[in-house]
Structures are given as C-alpha cells and as structure tokens.
Amino acid sequence: MKQLTALNILKLGYNVFITGSAGTGKTYLLQQFIRYLHKRQIYPTIVAPTGIAASHLKGQTIHSFFALGIRDTVVDNGYVEFLLEKSYLKSRFIKLKILIIDEVSMVSPEIFSSMDKILRAFKNSPLPFGGVQVVISGDFFQLPPVSREPKEKRFAWQSPAWKRLDLKSCYLDEKFRQKDxxxxxxxxxxxxxxxxxxxxxxxxxxxxxxxxxxxxxxxxxxxxxxxxxxxxxxxxxxxxxxxxxxxxxxxxxxxxxxxxxxxxxxxxxxxxxxxxxxxxxxxxxxxxxxxxxxxxxxxxxxxxxxxxxxxxxxxxxxxxxxxxxxxxxxxxxxxxxxxxxxxxxxxxxxxxxxxxxxxxxxxxxxxxxxxxxxxxxxxxxxxxxxxxxxxxxxSVDPLILRIDNPIKKASQRAIDKIESMTKKEQEKKAMKYIEQLGGIQPKKVTKKR
Structure with a gap:
C-alpha cells in the first residue's frame, strides 16, 4: 500500500494497523497524520513501549500514560477501580480521542489488554478501547516484547482486544531507506x-x-x-x-x-x-x-x-x-x-x-x-x-510468518474499499469525523490575483 492511500484511510476515523518492512516510512506516515490532526486542533495521544521508541514521535511510554507502574500482567478489576478514583487520570482519559501506539512489536498481549480494559472503564463504554480511534504501528518481524520467561502468547495481536478493534490493515510496501x-x-x-x-x-x-x-x-x-x-x-x-x-x-x-x-x-x-x-x-x-x-x-x-x-x-x-x-x-x-x-x-x-x-x-x-x-x-x-x-x-518467529500473508490480504481489502469511494465521498466522511471529534476545518488559502 502507498503512504497516501494509508493516510486517506486514517483520515476516515477507522481503527488502523500500519505495518510494513523496515524503512517503508511508518513513522513518516504517522507524522503526516499527526500534522493533519494538529491543523484541525485535534491532539492525539502517542504512546510506545519504550522511552526511545516514544521519543521518535514525541510521545510517552505506555506504562507512564496508563499508570501501569512496573506491571507486565493484565490489570485486575481492583487496580482499575483504584485508577478510577484518580482525578488526574479522569481528566487525562476523558480528553482522549485518538490513541497512537507505535512500535507495537514490543507490546505484550497483557499490556495491550490492560490499555483496552482501562479505557473501557474510564470511558464507561463496552467498545474496544472505550470507543477511541486506535492507530497501531509497527513491524512484528522486528524486536518482540521483552519477557522474563518463554510464553505461548507474547504478541499484541494475540490479545482478544486486537480482534475486537476490527482494524483496517495498511501494509506499506515502498522502501525508502534501502535502494540497494x-x-x-x-x-x-x-x-x-x-x-x-x-x-x-x-x-x-x-x-x-x-x-x-x-x-x-x-x-x-x-x-x-x-x-x-x-x-x-x-x-x-x-x-x-x-x-x-x-x-x-x-x-x-x-x-x-x-x-x-x-x-x-x-x-x-x-x-x-x-x-x-x-x-x-x-x-x-x-x-x-x-x-x-x-x-x-x-x-x-x-x-x-x-x-x-x-x-x-x-x-x-x-x-x-x-x-x-x-x-x-x-x-x-x-x-x-x-x-x-x-x-x-x-x-x-x-x-x-x-x-x-x-x-x-x-x-x-x-x-x-x-x-x-x-x-x-x-x-x-x-x-x-x-x-x-x-x-x-x-531467524524469525513462525507465528509471525503465519500472520504475514493474512495481513497483506487484509491490506488489499482496505485498498479496494477506499478505492470504491469517490474523492468527494472520502472528503465528506473525513470532514464529518473531524466534526465528531470537535475539531475545526482549516481555512483554505486563496491565491491573490
């Protein structure tokens, strides 16, 4: 998928999974989407599993934003109730409209499920991640989550919350870093x-x-x-x-x-x-x-x-x-x-x-x-x-090999879907989504004659 196609899909408000081999411009695409939102006075929250990964997009760590402490297991109901009493977290999560999760290959299914559980509680909604738009980026062929012991399930896509998000897959295929x-x-x-x-x-x-x-x-x-x-x-x-x-x-x-x-x-x-x-x-x-x-x-x-x-x-x-x-x-x-x-x-x-x-x-x-x-x-x-x-x-993980082709096929379906829409239909839906988020449409600059 081309970057422009993926950007147009992001603008429509879908939950999206951006992937592709190293050097295909996943970070650049997210930067373009963030810039698009900022121009409309919408400020997404950007999180990543590590500090260095978070710094690429001026984000913060997942553990910090979701107040997870040093947990690497799914948060229990008691801890969620404890978080619900924190006024600063209420203020933080009530404003959350778009969540961008970068370098998802390093996010465990337990942490992914915890984010979902916390947002559903704070948003008081049964919808996955409390109904906020979730944009996920990463390449599962890259570094996996750090684990103290071998686990049968160790990738974010193995969390039940992943499937419930009904993600549109965008498999970027144009390489920018390597020309060799x-x-x-x-x-x-x-x-x-x-x-x-x-x-x-x-x-x-x-x-x-x-x-x-x-x-x-x-x-x-x-x-x-x-x-x-x-x-x-x-x-x-x-x-x-x-x-x-x-x-x-x-x-x-x-x-x-x-x-x-x-x-x-x-x-x-x-x-x-x-x-x-x-x-x-x-x-x-x-x-x-x-x-x-x-x-x-x-x-x-x-x-x-x-x-x-x-x-x-x-x-x-x-x-x-x-x-x-x-x-x-x-x-x-x-x-x-x-x-x-x-x-x-x-x-x-x-x-x-x-x-x-x-x-x-x-x-x-x-x-x-x-x-x-x-x-x-x-x-x-x-x-x-x-x-x-x-x-x-x-070597690569056999589990990742198994899901790679299905993701590519899902990406092609996403291409077919957006190409079936006229440019006018896409613009109308994108504008409607911005209005739902409480954003503004930037004024068009007209050239003086």
Whole structure:
C-alpha cells in the first residue's frame, strides 16, 4: 500500500494497523497524520513501549500514560477501580480521542489488554478501547516484547482486544531507506525465513570487511555490557582533553524524570576531539536526524564541532526535549547537546534509526528480530561490516510468518474499499469525523490575483 492511500484511510476515523518492512516510512506516515490532526486542533495521544521508541514521535511510554507502574500482567478489576478514583487520570482519559501506539512489536498481549480494559472503564463504554480511534504501528518481524520467561502468547495481536478493534490493515510496501537491491533481497528473505545461498555468501563477504572512504561505522551489539565497555575504552584511548556538557532543565523533578525515560539524553555528556558520535534528535534544517553519525573535530564557542559522514560540519548546540500535558501545554524541558558516544550502541536502541554504516556483531544474538533490525538500519550492503553471525540472527518467529500473508490480504481489502469511494465521498466522511471529534476545518488559502 502507498503512504497516501494509508493516510486517506486514517483520515476516515477507522481503527488502523500500519505495518510494513523496515524503512517503508511508518513513522513518516504517522507524522503526516499527526500534522493533519494538529491543523484541525485535534491532539492525539502517542504512546510506545519504550522511552526511545516514544521519543521518535514525541510521545510517552505506555506504562507512564496508563499508570501501569512496573506491571507486565493484565490489570485486575481492583487496580482499575483504584485508577478510577484518580482525578488526574479522569481528566487525562476523558480528553482522549485518538490513541497512537507505535512500535507495537514490543507490546505484550497483557499490556495491550490492560490499555483496552482501562479505557473501557474510564470511558464507561463496552467498545474496544472505550470507543477511541486506535492507530497501531509497527513491524512484528522486528524486536518482540521483552519477557522474563518463554510464553505461548507474547504478541499484541494475540490479545482478544486486537480482534475486537476490527482494524483496517495498511501494509506499506515502498522502501525508502534501502535502494540497494542486494540488501533488500537479504531483508526480504529473512522475512520469508528462506535465506538463499547467494545471500549467505554475500553476508560472509562482508565479514570484517574494511569500509570505503571516510565512512564512520556505528558498532551494533546485542548486549549493553559490550556497548558500554567499547565506548568507554575508545574515549579513554583519546589523548585529547575532555569537555563535559551537563543538562539543564525546567519543570518538576517528576516530569523531568519522564523526559529522561523517554529520550536518549545524558545527564553529563563527555566528549573529546576525535570522538565518534551519534545524533539523538531530528533537525533536518541543520542536516542531521536521529542516527546521523560523525566525528568531533573540535570545539567552538563552547559547542562541539561535528563532521558528519556526509561531510557536513555542524556546530552542535543544545536542543530541548519537552513534555506536554493533556492540553498540549509544555510542562517540562530538558536541554542538552543531542549527541552520544557512538563507537557502539545496542541493536535495541537502534530500532527506528537509519545509519550510514554499521559494524554489526550478531554472534551473541539471543532473540528473533535482532538480526533483521540490525541489518535493516543501513542503506546499502556497502555500509556493512559484519563481525559475527549465529543462526538465530537470521531467524524469525513462525507465528509471525503465519500472520504475514493474512495481513497483506487484509491490506488489499482496505485498498479496494477506499478505492470504491469517490474523492468527494472520502472528503465528506473525513470532514464529518473531524466534526465528531470537535475539531475545526482549516481555512483554505486563496491565491491573490
């Protein structure tokens, strides 16, 4: 499905599941939908299972928004009754009209059911999720929910609430991140659980391969302990003097803590000349996005100068990470340099990023999806230096294979349905839905003659 078709389906008020392989623009599509709503003075709530995932769309974690604490089981009736007594939660949920759930592959069925149960209680409605429009985005071939023990049911689509939502599926099929047919073939074969000998040989040819030119490779590892060790060791090997950058903040301690949980911000960032860094925020105007890599070439006026992989030299100034309340008002701000050391990062943290080049060690892969996520971060095969690979890295969960084709067929049905409507019918239904939500229609700008 094309992005424009999916956007038109979203505008009609349906519950929607947006999926597709890595790099098909799922986040970009959500950004377009959010922008469309904001222009009509409608402010959706955006949640995701982890802080980093939530930061991609300026959202918050599911556990924070739904007051789940550290629970990983379905909330019981007693806890829901306890939540119903909280006036701040009543105020929060009564205003909720559209819920966007991003990176759903990492959401467990228990957490998905808990969201449904809580919203039905607060909305006093038997409808799934209390009748709010639910927009779900993610790719089940990517990282699954973290689980302390093996479970028979571990994906959000296995929750009874998923089926009750009667979701319109939008399976995006146009790849924007990768233009390299060789890499696309490998990624597609992983999704089909059918790795060809040709693809295996191509991966083997990238083993400890020296990358061309001045390409800076971010090292991706499966375990935090390896990442921390590598970054600290590399920084300590530099003989240049360190420069430390401490965060500043405005707002309550509780709200500031929420920002730290939902973004890749360091309380103190220590840099040296020649340090390899990664940008942790999107700023297209200054030619960097979350995942752009570079090297610190010096410091100017108290700010680091970074030469990116593409050759741009950027004086990196502090940026704001903000937290908004239910009225879309800013209640807290954390200001820090949007960089972190990037000789190495975990594959888990890399989900959602686009990397210029990567040195990937998959020899300790312990979960399905890790290999696919790591390999799909890069734009082309020339940007890959493979340090190790085990068989788990190329495997996918059989359950995901089983549901993939039915989702594709459901997506085609959604295409057929919207294409059966005239443009005028679509616009009329979209306008009616905006009115139901209490939004406004933006004034059309007429060109002066």
């Amino acid at each position: 047919n060789q890499l696309i073939k490998i990624l597609d074969e992983i999704r089909e659980a059918n790795i060809s000998q040709e693809s295996r040989e191509l991966l083997n040819s990238r083993y400890r391969k020296k990358l061309s030119g001045n390409t800076i490779a971010t090292r991706l590892y499966t375990h935090n302990v390896d990442v921390d060790r590598i970054n600290l060791n590399e920084l300590n090997t530099l003989s240049t003097p360190p420069s430390a950058f401490k965060f500043t903040s405005k707002g309550s301690a509780r709200n500031i803590e929420k920002i730290f949980k939902t973004a890749m911000i360091l309380e103190e960032l220590v840099l040296k000349k020649d340090a390899v860094v990664l940008f942790t925020k999107n700023n297209p105007e200054k030619n960097y996005v979350n995942g752009t890599t570079g090297v610190v070439i010096g410091f100017e006026e108290g700010s680091p100068l970074v030469k990116t992989s593409s050759g741009n030299i950027i004086r990196v100034v502090a940026e704001d990470w903000t937290l908004e309340n239910d009225k879309n008002e800013n209640v807290a701000t954390v200001t820090q340099i949007p960089l972190r050391l990037a000789w190495a990062i975990t594959i888990h943290k890399s989900q959602g990023m686009t990397l210029d080049a990567a040195e990937i060690d998959l020899s300790k892969t312990f979960e399905v999806g890790q290999g696919y996520v790591a390999l799909s971060r890069i734009r082309d095969i020339e940007g890959l230096r493979l340090m190790g690979l085990n068989e788990m890295a190329l």
